[in-house]
Amino acid sequence: MNFLEETINRIKKSNCSTDGTFFQAVEEVLESIQPVLDANPIYARHSIVKRLTTPDREFKFKVVWMDDNQNIQVNTGYRVQFNNALGPYKGGLRFHPSVNNGILKFLGFEQIFKNSLTGLPIGGGKGGSDFDPKGKSDFEIMKFCSAFMTELHKYIGPRIDVPAGDIGVGAREIGYLFGEYKKITSSYEGILTGKPFMFGGSLMRPEATGYGCVYFTDEMLKFAGLADFKDRVCTVSGAGNVALHTIEKLYALGAKPVSCTDSKGTIYDPRGVDLELLKDLKLNKRVSLEEYCTINSDAIYTKVEDYPEGGHAVWNIPCDCAFPSATQNELTLIDAQNLVKNACVSVSEGANMPSTPEAIHLMQKNGILFAPAKAANAGGVAVSEFEMSQNASMSKWTYEKVDKMLEETMRAICKRVHLTAEEYGMDGNYVHGANIAGFKKVADAMIAEGI
Numbered sequence: 001m002n003f004l005e006e007t008i009n010r011i012k013k014s015n016c017s018t019d020g021t022f023f024q025a026v027e028e029v030l031e032s033i034q035p036v037l038d039a040n041p042i043y044a045r046h047s048i049v050k051r052l053t054t055p056d057r058e059f060k061f062k063v064v065w066m067d068d069n070q071n072i073q074v075n076t077g078y079r080v081q082f083n084n085a086l087g088p089y090k091g092g093l094r095f096h097p098s099v100n101n102g103i104l105k106f107l108g109f110e111q112i113f114k115n116s117l118t119g120l121p122i123g124g125g126k127g128g129s130d131f132d133p134k135g136k137s138d139f140e141i142m143k144f145c146s147a148f149m150t151e152l153h154k155y156i157g158p159r160i161d162v163p164a165g166d167i168g169v170g171a172r173e174i175g176y177l178f179g180e181y182k183k184i185t186s187s188y189e190g191i192l193t194g195k196p197f198m199f200g201g202s203l204m205r206p207e208a209t210g211y212g213c214v215y216f217t218d219e220m221l222k223f224a225g226l227a228d229f230k231d232r233v234c235t236v237s238g239a240g241n242v243a244l245h246t247i248e249k250l251y252a253l254g255a256k257p258v259s260c261t262d263s264k265g266t267i268y269d270p271r272g273v274d275l276e277l278l279k280d281l282k283l284n285k286r287v288s289l290e291e292y293c294t295i296n297s298d299a300i301y302t303k304v305e306d307y308p309e310g311g312h313a314v315w316n317i318p319c320d321c322a323f324p325s326a327t328q329n330e331l332t333l334i335d336a337q338n339l340v341k342n343a344c345v346s347v348s349e350g351a352n353m354p355s356t357p358e359a360i361h362l363m364q365k366n367g368i369l370f371a372p373a374k375a376a377n378a379g380g381v382a383v384s385e386f387e388m389s390q391n392a393s394m395s396k397w398t399y400e401k402v403d404k405m406l407e408e409t410m411r412a413i414c415k416r417v418h419l420t421a422e423e424y425g426m427d428g429n430y431v432h433g434a435n436i437a438g439f440k441k442v443a444d445a446m447i448a449e450g451i
C-alpha cells in the first residue's frame with residue numbers, strides 16, 4: 001500500500017461515513033504534494049500530513065429556537081477549527097440542510113491551503129448548521145442566528161477564530177450574529193467578517209469572491225498567451241453572492257455572461273444575463289429563477305429534472321470561459337465532456353470544489369485551463385482579512401484601495417501557483433501548483449512552531 005492509500009484508509013477509519021467530500025479533498029491534495037514529500041523527508045519526520053488532515057478541534061452543538069408559530073425547532077450547529085499555523089482560524093459559516101460534519105471538514109481543510117495562498121496571516125476553519133433559511137421570515141432568521149451565536153461565541157474571538165459568510169449566510173445573517181455576540185459579551189470587536197459597512201464591514205467584501213475569481217482568470221489567460229475577456233461568452237452557475245459578482249465583473253471587462261442557475265434550474269439568456277433583474281429576483285424578492293423568464297421572454301429556462309441525470313444544463317451552453325459558482329460537485333464528467341466538445345477555453349471555480357475529480361482530469365487532458373477553487377475563489381477570504389485589519393486599527397479603507405489590493409492579491413496568487421507548477425515540471429497545472437504552494441507554507445510554519 002502506498003502512502004496515499006495508507007493515509008486515506010487511516011482517515012476513513014477515523015471519520016464517519018458522511019465525510020465523502022472530505023476524503024475527495026484530501027486525496028486531491030495528497031496526489032499533488034507527493035513529489036514535495038518525496039523530495040523533503042523532513043515533512044514525514046514531522047508527521048505533517050497526519051497532523052494537517054486532523055482538525056485541531058471540532059465543535060458540534062444543539063441550536064434551539066422558536067418559529068413564528070411558536071413551535072420549538074432544533075438544529076445542529078458546527079465549527080471545525082482545522083489549522084492555525086499561519087493565523088487565527090478563518091472560514092465561513094454555511095446554513096443549508098445538506099450541512100454535516102463531513103462537508104464542513106472538507107471546506108475547512110480546503111480553507112487551510114486557500115488562506116495560505118493569499119499570503120495573509122490566517123489559518124483554516126469552517127462552520128455552519130443544517131438550518132434551512134429558505135422560506136423563513138426575517139424574524140425566524142434572527143431567532144435562529146441568536147440561538148446559534150449563544151453557543152458559537154464560546155469558541156471564537158478576533159485572535160482565535162473569525163467566521164464569515166458562505167451559502168445561506170449573507171450580510172443579514174452576519175448582522176444578527178454580530179448583534180447577538182455583542183449582547184452576550186458586551187464587546188464590540190471584529191469576531192465576524194462580511195459585516196455590513198455601517199458597523200465594521202469592509203467595502204468590497206460582498207464583491208470580493210466573484211471579482212477576485214475574474215481577476216485570477218484574466219491573469220491565467222495572460223499566462224497562457226490568450227486574449228483577455230473582451231467579447232468572450234461566459235457561463236456562470238449559481239445566483240448567489242459569488243455568481244452575481246462574477247457576472248458583474250465579467251460585464252465590466254467586456255465579456256458576455258449568458259447564464260445563471262439555482263437549485264431548481266438554469267437560465268440561458270443568449271443576449272447576456274440581465275443583472276439588475278437577477279439581483280432583484282434573488283436579493284430582494286428571494287424567488288426562483290423561473291420568474292426570470294416571465295419578465296424576459298428571450299431567455300430559456302431548464303428545470304433540473306428536465307435535464308438528463310448526471311449532468312447540468314448550464315455546462316452544455318457553448319462558452320469560452322466557465323465559472324462554476326454554486327456548490328460542490330456540480331460539474332461532472334458528462335459536463336466536462338460537453339465543455340470540451342464546445343471548445344471551452346477556461347474553467348474557474350468560484351464555488352468550493354464544484355468539479356468532480358474525473359471532470360478535472362478530463363478538462364486538463366483536453367487543454368482547458370483549469371483554476372481550482374482554493375486559488376480562484378480566495379478573493380473573499382483575502383478581503384475578509386482586510387476587514388480584520390481595518391477592525392483592528394479602527395480604520396476604514398476606500399473602495400478603490402480594497403479593490404486594488406484584491407486585484408493585486410489575486411494576480412499574485414495566480415503567478416505563485418503558475419510558477420510553482422512550472423518549478424515541479426507540471427506547466428499549466430494550476431491544481432498541483434495551488435496544492436503545493438499552499439501546502440509548503442503551512443507545513444514549514446508547523447515545523448517552525450514545533451509540536
Ligand code: NDP
Pocket residue numbers: 165166167168169209238239240241242243261262263264325326327328350351352377378380381
Ligand atoms: P449563496 O447562498 O449566496 O448562493 C448559492 C447559490 O448556489 C444559490 O443560487 C443556490 O441556489 C445555489 N445552490 C446552493 N446549493 C445548491 C445545490 N445543492 N444545488 C444547486 N444549486 C445550489 O452562496 P455563495 O454565492 O456565497 O457561495 C457559493 C459557493 O461559493 C459555495 O461553494 C461557497 O462555499 C463558495 N464560496 C463563497 C464565498 C463567499 O465569499 N460568499 C467565498 C469562497 C467560496 P438556491 O438559491 O436555489 O439555493
